[in-house]
Amino acid sequence: MKTQKNPITAFFTSREGYLAIFVAILFVVLYFTTNLSGSMYIFLRDLAYLIAGGLALMMVIMLGEIDISSGTVLGLIGFVTGTTLKMGIPIPAVLLIAVCVGMLNSAIIAFVTVRFRVPSMIVSLAMVKLHVGVFPLLPDAGWVSNIPSSISDVGGARLFGVFPVILLFALVLLIFFCWFMKYTRFGRKVYAVGGNKESAKLAGINADKVTFLTFLTSGALLGVTAMMYWLPKTQVIPSGTIGMEMYFLPIAVVGGVSIMGGTGRPIGILVAGILIAMLQRACLLFGLGNQYVYLSYGLIVLIAVYATVSDIKIFKGKKTVGGAS
Amino acid sequence: MDIILKLEDICKSFPGVKALDHMQIELARGEMHAVCGENGAGKSTLMKVITGVYKADSGNMYLNGEKVTIREPNDAYAKGIAIIFQETSLFKDLTVLENIFMGHEPVKKVFGVIPNIDYRAMKEKAQQIFEFLGIDKEISFDAKVDDLGVAAKQMVEIAKALTYDANILIFDEPTAALTSKDVRALFQTIARLKESGISMMYISHRMEEIFEIADRVTVIRDGSFVRTAAIGEVTEKELIAWMVGREMNEMYPKAEVEIGKPILEVKNLCKDGLLRNISFEVRQGEIFGVAGLAGAGRTEMAECLSGLMQRDSGDVEFYGSPLNVKAYREAVDAGFVYISEDRKKYGLSVPMTIKENLTMSILYKISKNGFIDFKEEENIVDDYMQKLRVKAPNREFVVENLSGGNQQKVLVAKALCAKPRLLILDEPTRGVDVGAKSEIHRIISNLAKEGLSIIMISSDMPELLGMSDRLMVIKAGTKVGELTREEFSQEKVLEMAL
Incomplete structure (x- = not known):
């Protein structure tokens, strides 16, 4: 009964595959009914940070944890990077600083979660309030204006007139994580700890260590996300990031990461990221307000969660192999 | 007799309960050793001590005559001791292949530095093990564990134990959830494991199973050692008497009651x-x-x-x-x-x-x-x-x-x-x-x-x-x-x- 599926058929019969087909259809419809081609560059540029942020949340959700502060931390990082960029520090060094700030934030959440057994939901919620409380205390309420256009031009660099360079970075990141989750022991351990903590311990895996390191990875990704978000802009407004975790969370959930932990693939993040970025664009192009963006997110998340928890045939072909069930 | 594993004076307490009280057991090379006792007698606790899930409060453990200490499950695996748990401890969202190598995947360095999980080596080794167990045609490596039946899950657990190159296998009530047909298949697998020289411990309630497959049996009662006997020298009645072995006392104040309709x-x-x-x-x-x-x-x-x-x-x-x-x-x-x-x-x-x-x-x-x-x-x-x-x-x-x-x-x-x-x-x-x-x-x-x-x-x-x-x-x-x-x-x- 050993069947070796062709990888392409395997993909298009998986959950991510169905989603990809849906997204492709939506794309074609949008392309021909609206002026999507006109705002293609912005669409692709937004996709970059959505992929990075989606990956960051994927890591923690895969563990069965969550990081609600993944939105507001971008504001904090933005303040730091904006300030340092204005000081003339080279972009690679600023990227490193951004990664460090992101890791620090996640390290705090992970430490409290692991050490004191406080659910990460509560800890990261507290972090959100800390961030929001800190913004007004920063110089100029954290606003960094008049970032030289020589810098924002680097962020806005494009290939062939339409393809943003930062999206290239996001795709490299995505490919790295596809490899990382499948081909490293650490990647496998993340699935194990998220899937069944007790079994993981019995398999000799240090669950606390894995949790901590996964949060650090997620934090580093958020650092990159912040850079991708702010670098093309000439102005940093930290309070604008409030609620941005609600972009990343749907991407992870729609992308097939079970909120209970243990499942999900980075490729799903790509597909779901395109979906969310497209919905954003679609609502703007149809002249619909933000309220419709949120409505569509809400509905999509509900459908995705329902698909995960229920046995919808199309998503979950149930079959029994070898012996009684 | 060539003793491969020996435990002496093992004590283990949980708050309010003495789970193991100067327990002892010895396992001969290549034998099938049954462990039996009533519900809550301490059988599973003993197995968890052997495999490092619990740490004994006191007592000694000897492997091949050498004193060893097992602090955590990894120590036990490294020493070739593996357990097939009562409730399967598999990850249901992962595939069979990913499950059996979880935590100890073979790694190959790419460019001499980047450690990369070697799926090909994993498949080769899994193929050998599956062929040995006779399940290579029944269970696909890429099947999700959640989609497998109880018996197949158990086979995957056994395969997982073998990936550690275990030479001591412990079965914790493996037949509890199996149909009689699956039990036969399991016993065939066990016979094959025995032929290849693997020593096994087998916890079970089921008398007929113990008499069918075990060489020796150790009885445990209230966390203490009762005795070990060769299976040919003991009857079912005797075994039950050893397992029970308690006396009634004043614990049970039964009042005379007029029983109605x-x-x-x-x-x-x-x-x-x-x-x-x-x-x-x-x-x-x-x-x-x-x-x-x-x-x-x-x-x-x-x-x-x-x-x-x-x-x-x-x-x-x-x-x-x-x-x-x-x-x-x-x-x-x-x-x-x-x-x-x-x-x-x-x-x-x-x-x-x-x-x-x-x-x-x-x-x-x-x-x-x-x-x-x-x-x-x-x-x-x-x-x-x-x-x-x-x-x-x-x-x-x-x-x-x-x-x-x-x-x-x-x-x-x-x-x-x-x-x-x-x-x-x-x-x-x-x-x-x-x-x-x-x-x-x-x-x-x-x-x-x-x-x-x-x-x-x-x-x-x-x-x-x-x-x-x-x-x-x-x-x-x-x-x-x-x-x-x-x-x-x-x-x-x-x-x-x-």
């Missing part, structure tokens, strides 16, 4: 895969014992009767009228109250006070227009606390801080508040110390004296024999037989249950 009649109770054609009756003032091994379907029977689980078929008559409850609430209203074996999960809300717990199920009776009548509530609570002698400073005491025995009393009191006509007690003295145990028995006895009928499910054999008027034995979801008090003996019950 039948109040509950159950006919052909069925639940798919769990219960088959169970029929019995319970009389007024009677204590009706239900014996059987863990997993035989005792709790499921109680749940089917009280509406916590829907039965597939069967008639239940209670006080002359049919009892067809869709929800537990209706059962309680009919005077049919069930006390769960899992006190903390299904019995009490432990962070709440004694008072709040006691009146939880009768709030509608003691409140007017949605407001609780505190005076009446306090009267009821004081009444039952006194009656059952709950030892607590006051009625506002948080249940969590009570001892196990007193928590159990609160649970019984809570059930009594609902004014039951029939009480189902599931493991009424689990996790309760000896003193409280006899007190709970006295309470049960007094309740019967007042005319309450009681169904008592218990794994504690002396308790069942000491307290019951009649006894029903369940094995694998079917009723094996019924014994009257005159016919009671531990050996008889165990023989029927095994």
Whole structure:
């Protein structure tokens, strides 16, 4: 009964595959009914940070944890990077600083979660309030204006007139994580700890260590996300990031990461990221307000969660192999 | 004899319980060594000590004659000791291949530096193991474990153990969830493992299995070593006698009760895969014992009767009228109250006070227009606390801080508040110390004296024999037989249950 599926058929019969087909259809419809081609560059540029942020949340959700502060931390990082960029520090060094700030934030959440057994939901919620409380205390309420256009031009660099360079970075990141989750022991351990903590311990895996390191990875990704978000802009407004975790969370959930932990693939993040970025664009192009963006997110998340928890045939072909069930 | 593994003087305590008391066991190279004992005798604890899941408080362990210490599961795996757990410990969302190598995947360096999981090496090794186990045609490496049946999952567990190159394998009740056909397949696999020189320990309740496949058997009772014998030199009767081996004492104050006419009649109770054609009756003032091994379907029977689980078929008559409850609430209203074996999960809300717990199920009776009548509530609570002698400073005491025995009393009191006509007690003295145990028995006895009928499910054999008027034995979801008090003996019950 050993069947070796062709990888392409395997993909298009998986959950991510169905989603990809849906997204492709939506794309074609949008392309021909609206002026999507006109705002293609912005669409692709937004996709970059959505992929990075989606990956960051994927890591923690895969563990069965969550990081609600993944939105507001971008504001904090933005303040730091904006300030340092204005000081003339080279972009690679600023990227490193951004990664460090992101890791620090996640390290705090992970430490409290692991050490004191406080659910990460509560800890990261507290972090959100800390961030929001800190913004007004920063110089100029954290606003960094008049970032030289020589810098924002680097962020806005494009290939062939339409393809943003930062999206290239996001795709490299995505490919790295596809490899990382499948081909490293650490990647496998993340699935194990998220899937069944007790079994993981019995398999000799240090669950606390894995949790901590996964949060650090997620934090580093958020650092990159912040850079991708702010670098093309000439102005940093930290309070604008409030609620941005609600972009990343749907991407992870729609992308097939079970909120209970243990499942999900980075490729799903790509597909779901395109979906969310497209919905954003679609609502703007149809002249619909933000309220419709949120409505569509809400509905999509509900459908995705329902698909995960229920046995919808199309998503979950149930079959029994070898012996009684 | 060539001893590969030897344990001496192993002690292990959990808060309030001595799980292992100077336990010893030795495993010869290439032998199949059965470990048997009653429910809760400490078999699984012993295996967890061997595999590093628990750390022994004291005692020595020798592997190939050398003293070793095993601190965590990884140590055991590294030394070639692996266990196939009772409840499979697989990751259901991952594939078979990913599962069997979890945590110790073969790694190949790419460009000499980047460690990369070597899926090809994994497949090759898995292929060898699967061929050896004879399952390479049945189970696909890429199948998700969640989609496998119980028997296939177990084979994957065995394959997982072999990926560690284990030469000592421990089976913890492997046949508990298998059909007889799957058991045969498992035994063939075990025979193949034995041929290749792997030493095995095998925990099981099932006598016929032990006599079929084991070379030697060690009996454990109350966490202590009883004896080890070669399988050819011991009879089933002797084994059971060693497993039981206790004497009755003053633990069971049984009051003389006038037993009335039948109040509950159950006919052909069925639940798919769990219960088959169970029929019995319970009389007024009677204590009706239900014996059987863990997993035989005792709790499921109680749940089917009280509406916590829907039965597939069967008639239940209670006080002359049919009892067809869709929800537990209706059962309680009919005077049919069930006390769960899992006190903390299904019995009490432990962070709440004694008072709040006691009146939880009768709030509608003691409140007017949605407001609780505190005076009446306090009267009821004081009444039952006194009656059952709950030892607590006051009625506002948080249940969590009570001892196990007193928590159990609160649970019984809570059930009594609902004014039951029939009480189902599931493991009424689990996790309760000896003193409280006899007190709970006295309470049960007094309740019967007042005319309450009681169904008592218990794994504690002396308790069942000491307290019951009649006894029903369940094995694998079917009723094996019924014994009257005159016919009671531990050996008889165990023989029927095994």
